[in-house]
Amino acid sequence: xxxxxxxxxxxxxxxxxxxxxxxxxxxxxxxxxxxxxxxxxxxxxxxxxxxxxxxxxxxxxxxxxxxxxxxxxxxxxxxxxxxxxx
Amino acid sequence: xxxxxxxxxxxxxxxxxxxxxxxxxxxxxxxxxxxxxxxxxxxxxxxxxxxxxxxxxxxxxxxxxxxxxxxxxxxxxxxxxxxxxxxxxxxxxxxxxxxxxxxxxxxxxxxxxxxxxxxxxxxxxxxxxx
Numbered sequence: 001x002x003x004x005x006x007x008x009x010x011x012x013x014x015x016x017x018x019x020x021x022x023x024x025x026x027x028x029x030x031x032x033x034x035x036x037x038x039x040x041x042x043x044x045x046x047x048x049x050x051x052x053x054x055x056x057x058x059x060x061x062x063x064x065x066x067x068x069x070x071x072x073x074x075x076x077x078x079x080x081x082x083x084x085x086x
Numbered sequence: 087x088x089x090x091x092x093x094x095x096x097x098x099x100x101x102x103x104x105x106x107x108x109x110x111x112x113x114x115x116x117x118x119x120x121x122x123x124x125x126x127x128x129x130x131x132x133x134x135x136x137x138x139x140x141x142x143x144x145x146x147x148x149x150x151x152x153x154x155x156x157x158x159x160x161x162x163x164x165x166x167x168x169x170x171x172x173x174x175x176x177x178x179x180x181x182x183x184x185x186x187x188x189x190x191x192x193x194x195x196x197x198x199x200x201x202x203x204x205x206x207x208x209x210x211x212x213x214x215x216x
């Protein structure tokens with residue numbers, strides 16, 4: 001995934017993640033739930049990502065491992081983008 | 087620890103639900119809640135927050151693996167405002183409960199002016215029950 005994609009993920013996390021720390025202070029592999037993201041905030045992040053990237057997370061991706069870090073979100077988006085463009 | 091039971095707990099701030107409704111509206115509601123829940127709660131943020139907390143507490147009590155998806159729609163709590171709220175499982179949540187041997191779920195809810203908490207106790211079949 002490109003840097004602009006990761007930057008956009010960080011923007012969505014800043015807007016909807018309700019994290020008690022600055023997103024800029026987190027590494028791409030930092031555990032977002034350990035950093036304070038709640039289960040409900042992850043729903044808002046998911047919907048924000050869908051708006052930002054014009055895609056939809058399928059039921060099979062509604063799991064903690066997809067939203068636990070910027071890297072895991074980027075990997076899921078990378079999987080979804082070509083899948084939903086097909 | 088008693089292996090015949092597992093416990094799930096979740097806290098939801100009402101502000102999170104209000105933000106989701108304000109930002110994402112119907113798309114949020116229909117993604118997370120069942121038709122029965124939407125009919126029962128009619129956009130009441132406090133009751134929707136209780137319902138979501140109950141769903142998340144249920145997921146934790148079912149103990150899915152970190153790679154296992156449990157859609158919120160497969161857990162229905164159409165009575166979270168009542169004195170005896172109940173949980174109904176369908177689809178993936180129901181399959182996971184069967185795999186774990188869970189036969190009963192008990193839900194407790196509590197709230198302050200800003201936060202709702204839910205605890206779910208999942209009880210498994212015992213040898214004498216089988």
